[in-house]
Amino acid sequence: MYTGRAYRLLESHGIRVGERVVVRTSTGEHRGILMPRYELADDRHLVIKLKSGYNVGVGIERIVSIARDEEGEGVEEERIGKGRGIDEQSLRVGVGGGVHHGKDRVRLAMISTGGTIASRIDYRTGGVKAALTADELYSIVPELSSIAYMDAEVLMQEYSENLTPMHWSMMAERVGEKVLQGYDGVIVAHGTDTMHYTSSALSFALQNLPVPVVLVGAQRSSDRPSSDAATNLIGAALFAANADAAGVFVAMHNDRSDGRIAVHVGTRVRKNHTSSRDAFRSIDMEPAALVDLNTREIKMDSNLGIMGRDTSRRPLIRSRFDGRVALIKFHPGFDPGIIGYLIGKGYRGLVLEGTGLGHVSKGCFNAIRDAVDSMLVCMTSQCIWGRLRMTVYETGRDLLRIGVIPLDTLPETALTKTMWVLANSTSLDEARSMLLSEMAMEFK
């Protein structure tokens, strides 16, 4: 996994990843396990896991000698000389956790919520377990310290399929606090399964943001050689620290190489692949930005009208969601009795994922007529791409007449918005008019 100069150094000494090594530099000595590197362009550092559990990055040009550490199990703590080299120092900043204030350095908050990006392989079961703390995660991506001071904390440890609207509220509140504390950006490490639901939920809960809030995940766990955890995190941090942008975003690989991270608008992104690195895609729009990991350049799409960064802007934080909303995908043979079930359970919202331009069968009309009396019934399309257009065909016009609300957004975004407007309005009429007002670039 080491490349270029680092690879040649290790090769020439016959040292392999996972072996105990002792590395001497001009300023001190490190003993520990040689860790794998992630697929980054950087071939100028070795990473050594110390007995303390922390990882240290050692600049290759500073290495005086490297050898297998024959002392075996009894690995000693590292010994660092007095005159630390800049290179080693910079790689260790932030490892101890906590905010590292600096007058002229950017400060980012990182909130870990679980998922693959914060997980590692459980060698006992062979599967993947949520296990890494945010600090550990940070310690294995030493490059982050060259981007900003980082304050990392664990808010929760959940696979994202287990997250509920209650968890969105917790995240919105914690992120809101960080924003009010004056951080220059907030990174939320998140499982990828429902990251796009959360990003759209936070987009409504956290409006008028002064700085970027960037959700980031990984498709492969951070101790797998092909992990995208490190590169996604670096891309997210570069954007959060430097982009002239504010709002809620998702940062993930733009393609299957490691060169570029795409930053998507939080309400317009979807996980479109079960496993590939570039699973997340902006739908019916371009990504807000591309971050080049080699040059560290951020290319914003200036046509999209992304709000700029403005630390004097006061955020609107409204973190409540009404969970009594269902997202229902229509299909041939769909049983309208499910709508009746939701009415009976006191649901207040129903987002239909209809076919084509926004259709369901005539057989559903009566159930929908019953539903509109007591809840918001919204239409979206299971096609995923393309505009909702309910005036073209008889079916759509009939549904509009019945009182179905056309929501020209992703179905997942329609769900989170409906949950949010219901919790932040005093009547169905008010909620309906909020639904039809654009709040977070959610309309196609």
Add this chain to the structure above:
Amino acid sequence: MYTGRAYRLLESHGIRVGERVVVRTSTGEHRGILMPRYELADDRHLVIKLKSGYNVGVGIERIVSIARDEEGEGVEEERIGKGRGIDEQSLRVGVGGGVHHGKDRVRLAMISTGGTIASRIDYRTGGVKAALTADELYSIVPELSSIAYMDAEVLMQEYSENLTPMHWSMMAERVGEKVLQGYDGVIVAHGTDTMHYTSSALSFALQNLPVPVVLVGAQRSSDRPSSDAATNLIGAALFAANADAAGVFVAMHNDRSDGRIAVHVGTRVRKNHTSSRDAFRSIDMEPAALVDLNTREIKMDSNLGIMGRDTSRRPLIRSRFDGRVALIKFHPGFDPGIIGYLIGKGYRGLVLEGTGLGHVSKGCFNAIRDAVDSMLVCMTSQCIWGRLRMTVYETGRDLLRIGVIPLDTLPETALTKTMWVLANSTSLDEARSMLLSEMAMEFK
């Protein structure tokens, strides 16, 4: 809408689409309304709508004179001389309906089921209505007659959002009859909204086919200038008549130009855009074939293992579906009570559209435990692209232990297959093992 030579001819005579014209050829005379052409490469024909309602195509090189018909409203029936030109004749074959047997010509059956491809604008309401019969449809696409003898009939007239498993059974039976009658291919004109559900349903109901069955639709109605009805039909007919392929396919535009029609495997295709011509996409595979409308060349993808045409092959026709199967999309805040509702209603199958590699929240586990006693519970992924992999994370392994069946197919295909296996098996165990056997190229 006329191009090239046809355009220049009309331009030089100052004649516009919609005007009454009289056209004389070396063999006769036509009076009627100059119809718009569809966006085809063919610039060698004018289309005239006769008083009879039929359209006739007139080869430009045969035209002796053309003029605006100043007789106004009283358009006369066409008068054709004795020695009809080949060109005119070929364009009129089939207009009268019924099978036109010819010893050495390919015969296709066309079954119309409704939808945009068989619809036109209702100028009263401004919307689109299902109205055209298959014969009318055929008469406005005279190019079809140069491809094959066509036997066209109307089986039903439904927007596809109104179709149910019962309609799939009707279609399977009618298509099956046509196959047994020895047609060289069958075209099913269908609404696009649920065409991919129907194509997968027919893929299970009609196995071991000797010839191709091609579903075809249109994203814009056939009397709109930008209609894709004619080009899709021509592509479908070229494939059904000439391709060395058997099975169930969907033929629609490959891209936003008019040059190529993509032919997709019936179980691996999805409507991915609400309105664009290239809405239908093969998922995680290439299209089975591309049909070039200009050269009429069919380029099969030989890597896919598509079954070849073999008129001695005996089809397996099993047209029944069990409608007691639901497709449920999981989402944050999903109410497992819906699963309880389905159990109570006597459902026999549940296809979950889970997140990522095939996950739902822990909160659903108990409801799924209850469900597996009385029904098949299958998992698919709402990501759409990528393999289902339920062994990677704890959540997936837990669900497998509970008895969830991993179905590495599109969710829509999982639904139709589950409905089909339940109607064609005698026990849940048998149905389960049928689910896990590939039948129609449905596995990714």
